[in-house]
Amino acid sequence: MAELLTSAQMRAVERAAIDSGEVSGLELMERAGQGVVAAIFEEWPELALSSYKAVVLCGPGNNGGDGFVIARLLKQRGWEVEVFLYGDPEKLPPDAKANYERWREVGEVAPLNTREFRHSDCDVVVDALFGTGVSRALSGEALSTMSQLAGANGDRYDKIVCVDCPSGLCLDSGRVLAQPSNPALADLPIQLNQLPRSRYPYGGIGFAALTVTFDSPKCGHFLDDGPFLCGKLRVVDIGVQDFRENSRRDILDKSGQKTGRAAKLVRRPEVCLVHMSPIVKENRSFAQPLMLWGKDPQDHKYTHGHPLILSGLSGKTGAARLSARAALRVGAGLVTLGTPHEAVTEVAAQITTIMLTEIDTPEILTRVLTDKRLNALCIGPGFGVERAGEFLPYALAAKRATVLDADALTALSESETGFADLHANCVLTPHAGEFKRLFPDLATKLAEPPIKGPAYSKVDATREAAKRAGCTVLFKGPDTVIASPNGRCSINAAVYDRAAPWLATAGSGDVLAGLITGLLARGLAPHHAAETAAWLHVEAARSFGPGLIAEDLPEELPKVFRALGL
Ligand SMILES: NC(=O)C1=CN([C@@H]2O[C@H](COP(=O)(O)OP(=O)(O)OC[C@H]3O[C@@H](n4cnc5c(N)ncnc54)[C@H](OP(=O)(O)O)[C@@H]3O)[C@@H](O)[C@H]2O)[C@@H](O)CC1
Ligand SMILES: Nc1ncnc2c1ncn2[C@@H]1O[C@H](COP(=O)(O)OP(=O)(O)O)[C@@H](O)[C@H]1O
Numbered sequence: 001m002a003e004l005l006t007s008a009q010m011r012a013v014e015r016a017a018i019d020s021g022e023v024s025g026l027e028l029m030e031r032a033g034q035g036v037v038a039a040i041f042e043e044w045p046e047l048a049l050s051s052y053k054a055v056v057l058c059g060p061g062n063n064g065g066d067g068f069v070i071a072r073l074l075k076q077r078g079w080e081v082e083v084f085l086y087g088d089p090e091k092l093p094p095d096a097k098a099n100y101e102r103w104r105e106v107g108e109v110a111p112l113n114t115r116e117f118r119h120s121d122c123d124v125v126v127d128a129l130f131g132t133g134v135s136r137a138l139s140g141e142a143l144s145t146m147s148q149l150a151g152a153n154g155d156r157y158d159k160i161v162c163v164d165c166p167s168g169l170c171l172d173s174g175r176v177l178a179q180p181s182n183p184a185l186a187d188l189p190i191q192l193n194q195l196p197r198s199r200y201p202y203g204g205i206g207f208a209a210l211t212v213t214f215d216s217p218k219c220g221h222f223l224d225d226g227p228f229l230c231g232k233l234r235v236v237d238i239g240v241q242d243f244r245e246n247s248r249r250d251i252l253d254k255s256g257q258k259t260g261r262a263a264k265l266v267r268r269p270e271v272c273l274v275h276m277s278p279i280v281k282e283n284r285s286f287a288q289p290l291m292l293w294g295k296d297p298q299d300h301k302y303t304h305g306h307p308l309i310l311s312g313l314s315g316k317t318g319a320a321r322l323s324a325r326a327a328l329r330v331g332a333g334l335v336t337l338g339t340p341h342e343a344v345t346e347v348a349a350q351i352t353t354i355m356l357t358e359i360d361t362p363e364i365l366t367r368v369l370t371d372k373r374l375n376a377l378c379i380g381p382g383f384g385v386e387r388a389g390e391f392l393p394y395a396l397a398a399k400r401a402t403v404l405d406a407d408a409l410t411a412l413s414e415s416e417t418g419f420a421d422l423h424a425n426c427v428l429t430p431h432a433g434e435f436k437r438l439f440p441d442l443a444t445k446l447a448e449p450p451i452k453g454p455a456y457s458k459v460d461a462t463r464e465a466a467k468r469a470g471c472t473v474l475f476k477g478p479d480t481v482i483a484s485p486n487g488r489c490s491i492n493a494a495v496y497d498r499a500a501p502w503l504a505t506a507g508s509g510d511v512l513a514g515l516i517t518g519l520l521a522r523g524l525a526p527h528h529a530a531e532t533a534a535w536l537h538v539e540a541a542r543s544f545g546p547g548l549i550a551e552d553l554p555e556e557l558p559k560v561f562r563a564l565g566l
């Protein structure tokens, strides 16, 4: 799993590298600029065959400094390069200033002026206005130039390359910093945060063709508008990974001695990207997947757990059947659907391997759960909010590993006892609407216009939610965030080359709930079960492709497992 950094963590790593004396800020800037240029030619090899024209937009900080390096390197390759600067050259920070001066030896710098920029034709636009240091909404010429680029994107500018991020995007939240009441906005073509997603229904490019970031991806590259605006993400090595790792090790070894802001920032619990298989690690030995996943020849079905999935009333049983099928396909030894008497015929007619037991009342549920072999529980899909309200206290009192989804989440939000009955082995799986019902204040905070950076993010909201609920929370979406009360947090991103927009189909959430329940029954801890299920969910969708309906997801899993070499 790749580690995602916040802007502050990245700054702390950079500081640790420079403080070590092994590398200077200027060297890092040179590597960053070289990395961007190399990424441009990797992305468009045809650009390396001749000389083209670039416009480089430089900002007042080190992002602008990278821009001057890029301008110089392209010029060295015979390109025509036009450079605009937003800000006062005298106020540039030292490394950016040094690169400004190096550029000035070979080329001109014009103050950023949207009208002039509009008249300059070019093959590549390099956006080096703001990177991790953006602290508030863009204004003036910076705002109008970004707006100009966004408005003409795809027509005039098909190769916008962003240094670290599209300028104005907060790399902690994936949200564009904006002033909702800025009167200047009325006269501008379009803002980054207003680009219509409907033009790009399949997770395509919303703004940049390429975004090049340094050392590690940042949370904002994967959250919210981030992927849509970044287009394609490349991470280039600038040789600071030892400092990233060492600074963390130092801090752990000498906690108490090593103080200061950098130490605290790096020590913050990390956010991981669930990107490669969480089941099979990259350097896997053959034994590992067998231990973690495969079934030992000596095993019997109870070794792999036995989840109970609670079904809704007749006409509403499909959701629980989807969950049950997913739990079975993900490897639970056997799966039982707890079905109300009046729906037994309907359910029985549509299941074969899945078992059925009648559960009409919460008291019967309690009795059924005296069988300790039933080691995981799923309540919510198609269950009915009122029924969920009646069953929930009994379901939670059984202290099984429990997934609360759909109607159970709504019932939980309406319950008088609130989160008091939840326990550490629960997993809540809200989509945005359910999240709002459960955590209205956090949802409101998340919906507020992001005026200042770092803006409140889905990671922040999910972490707070998990703490409050005292259990793992999986907040769904193309940027699914999974957080647990200890601060552990991961993003399962179905974006960039992992986009799976077909998952937005009725019932796919029920399948996800079933996958988590099946993995809990197999003994995975809640956070790991949620991560693994979310990852498999996207892999199954990608393996099937467009045309997917929820029923296809469980049936696609064997192919996913086979592709993993299991
Ligand atoms: N970390 C690393 O390892 C490496 C980092 N590198 C590069 O450095 C970049 C980070 O540089 P950075 O910290 O100087 O921040 P950057 O984004 O250039 O802007 C900050 C400036 O903008 C200003 N400002 C902010 N918002 C504003 C607004 N709305 N409107 C107007 N002004 C605004 C802000 O001023 P202030 O907020 O203090 O008023 C400050 O002057 C990073 O993205 C990467 O490209 C690489 O070179 C090598 C390795
Ligand atoms: N555009 C998208 N890209 C990837 N995954 C998505 C997208 N939209 C929704 N999903 C995923 O699909 C599932 C939908 O769940 P949910 O909203 O509960 O739907 P339902 O109630 O119909 O089952 C979630 O796992 C969510 O993360």
Ligand SMILES: [K+]
Residues within 6 Å of the ligand: 063, 127, 128, 129, 130, 131, 162, 163, 164, 165, 166, 167
């Ligand atoms: K930028």
